[in-house]
Amino acid sequence: MSDEPRIGVFVCHCGLNIAGTIDVKELTEYARTIPNVVVAMDNRYTCADPGQEEIRKAIKQHNLDRVVVAACSPRMHEPTFRRTVADAGLNPYLFEMANIREFASWCHPSTPKEATEKAKEIVKMAVAKAKLLQSLETMEVPVTNKALVIGGGIAGISSALDLAGMGFKVYLLEKTESIGGHMAALDKTFPTLDCSICIEGPKMVDVSRHPNIEIISYADLVSVEGFVGNFKVKIKKNPRYVNAEDCTGCGECRDACPIEFPNPWDENMGVRKAISVPFDQAVPLVYTINRDYCIECYKCLEACGARQAINFDQQPEEIELEVGTITVSTGFDVYKPYEESQYGYSRFDNVITAMEFERLILAAGPTGGHVIRASDGKQPRSVSFIQCVGSRDVNKHEYCSGFCCMYALKNAILLKEHYRDDVEVYIFYIDMRTNFRGYEEFYRRARELGVNFIRGKVSQVAEVPENKNLLIRAEDMALGEPIEVESELVVLSTAAVPSKGTDEVSRILSITRGGDGFFMESHPKLKPLDTSVDGIFLAGACQGPKDIPYSVSQGSGAAARAATVLSQPTWKIEPIIASVDPSKCKNITGKCGICVSKCPYGAIKAEQGQAAVVTAAMCHGCGTCVAECPSDAITQQHFTDEQIEAQIKAALEDNPEEKILGFLCNWCSYAGADLAGTSRFEYPPTMRAIRVMCSGRVDKDFVLEAFRQGAGMVMVGACHLPYDCHYISGNYKMKARMDALEKIFEKLGLSKERFRVEYVSAAEGVKFAAIMKEMTEQLEALGPEKIKAENEKLKPTIDRMLERKKK
């Protein structure tokens, strides 16, 4: 490569799409006049084979080392032309696109002259950036083909079994003593009424027997480091005080133990011994001593005898695993409505939650399958189910928990089938949600069995002091009047809430949670099983309430997603990432770490006294850290400060006060602007757009530089708050930065309309065009004289600000 870049510009007619408005010949002529451009030519269809061949030929013939194609949006054909230049032996990142179709010809059809002028400047900006482009190499990292599944409920079990079946080694991490999750605690399952543990039990045993699966139960996740294909996981195994290898699960120790404590597995309705398993079908079948209750009489030691499985000296053990992918299937918790005082839970003996009801009606439960009241131990002759306790409530959990309607129907049918006409069953509901296969039929079955359905929200449950019966007051929407029903037992269908450890897991794995507290998927439609971190996937109810079939399919889906990584020997990583120049990083001399806190992916580490380091494989290339770094020590490849500043200067070389300089994020606002073009929404040709990957990349300096160059207006376009950002929170970081800048500008006397932040989604072409019109009108209303005067006034301050920073 010679010192002076040799650039080739290829202008595309795109049939008449471009050439119909823009004078392509004139544009090509102009391109030739730009310094460093050694060749410029036009072609009817540059993206077609002959057009591409022309580029390849020109590279060889003219010894080109940079290529600019002036055609459509880079979102359309950038990958195509990168391949073209690569075929000709050039690094694919030495290519730049000038978007003269969506941004010029299509959106300014009635002003061809201005459109051509705009196209010229777009090409000029592209050439300015092209001059500074650098070769980049795609990184490849090795992949450890082992998987970790966190959470051994039905989703985790499905995921583990599928991955193990594909031949990958799987570690199944479970916090509690046994895998199985909520499903193992249920009685029957809807809509088939098959026994829950009877269908899950064999799966649990399959897991324990599978040669590729290692269950790590009664253990906590401590830390996770690394990146896709190369995670290092630390796990703390809590002491059971029983050696797993020696325990035969015979239960003789349990019989010898004098101490009982409330069993959380039984919703504290029954008890378990201080040495015991939570339920008989536990997997692994290893007993655990609860040292909080154990009195250390050592009767269990005696009972265990020669097996010598009991070891009171056991210590917590920390182990380290290396895995390529992580599947999170940490499930949900059942909401306990202590705060909802109108239902009387925990105040009245005979108000229980649906999960407690499951344990009552289950034959292996604490009452041996008899549904009895806590107050008198008698079988209730009337039972009321109250739906949506804590769910679909703007004051509590806004979302619908999904499966409550179905399990209430199931419990109602079970009661009716157990006790026939001895029991009257009421269901108080808002809407009965019975989608999916066989569910509606199940609803009909409940109706045919004589379950009373009352549509209306319950306002209060009161207790009759004499017999401890309950009075349910509600508004019957069918009758349109308040009603009161006396019932001997009330069962609350409570919400499913994020499990207790969700917060900790999200912190350890750097994966995000939604407003409802459940884990966020990478994309609600197209990447429902991926998280924002490559190589970490979601399955089951940890991402939102799900019933069993849905959780099982998600488990399998997540296994397939994980296999796309695990099956590869290496994983390719895009080179458009950030890197730190250690010679500039302030963290060496003092405590800085700003970049660490701003990185949405936890990809940056800054140890005290050392320069910050970006883990390449974890970096998603948003550039937020680059914009945030106070000492400009971080660079984003392919979107360097120099490249973007060159684009700014090129755009504002002539008549800057008549132009709007826009920084548009690739995923939303740039796409929105593209859509405005594709939809042929016409707007004035005042915008000069610079593409960045994320609005988080837009440095304050860029805005300052634009005004120093005399820009009429500056706009920053971003994805909508709160969840649209493709880099989790880049838009928030940008907003904080720009809010501060706005205040400075206000003080400096900059007209308010000259600087704005706009949130435009990829679907809002109309909005983009409308903003352009509005801004242009404001620009004209201000007039170049006023703008010039303001800029003149601003210049010394900006000079000072940029001077200080550039040191």
Added chain:
Amino acid sequence: MNKRWWGIKTPVKLLKNENENELAIEMVLHAKHYSLALDKNKCTGCGVCMEICPREAIQVTRTPKAKGEKAKKPTVGVNEEKCHYCGMCEAVCPFGALKLKVNGKTVIPVVKTESFPQLIREIKIDESKCGLECLDIKEACPLDHIKVSVCNADGKMITGATSKIKKKLKVKVEVDKESCPCCRFCETKFPDGAISVEKMFYGRLAINSEKCPEGCHDCVDVCPIPDVLCIKEGKVQVNDSHCVYCGACKIACPEEGALELNRTRIRHTEVHSGAWNKALEKLASTNAVIKEMENKNAQKLKKVILKRLPPEELDT
């Protein structure tokens, strides 16, 4: 210890009721009901239960008193949130003041599984040595656990008998064995050999007269057995022949180190249990535990040797 998983999920109903006769706590689960009741009339506030409670659920503290008044027996408090109804306190209470029930049935779980011993109250009554004069014995038991009555030959109880028929009558002596602390006080009141009692707790009680505050007699006031502690020349004196080594005095004593209580041996049913060893260490001393272990080993050794001997030699 990872406490998260054991954490209580659903409300467990914990109740506490106290009146002047009783302090009762309850744990009510849907399918199980536990209760522990302290009979305040039997309780002396000795604090043995507090010493051995593995959950530190029992607190026995000095009862504050007004100036010039007699000291009241120490106050017992039970924490219903900490108790897990193991029954150790009931098994070890010298005064039989605690009662544990599971689902309404009296049971001591730790005793049932032989995780904890029961105190041996060896009280022998020879009614043949009791004449009718025994009916007139006043204050035979300081805790009022002895009931003397007369009955005819058929065993029917008779009240207000005249002296004429008295000769045909038999005297019946009943002792509330569950609540007897075995102080042997009755031995002195009844005719020789009519009652013989073996002590439950052995030990030593001494007053450090240098530290014992002048004019204070709190220990004397709270001691459940008469004459064990008395004031002579303004100082507290000990006569531990009837002392049950319960420790009520020690809790009542306002001065650290003024009163020294050392238990050396406790008569109990034989168990093999770590929980008991720990309790014994707390109640008595490490030495007492070692002694007991040695004793147990000696017994074991003896059994082994006996097993090895041919039966004919055993007889000799």
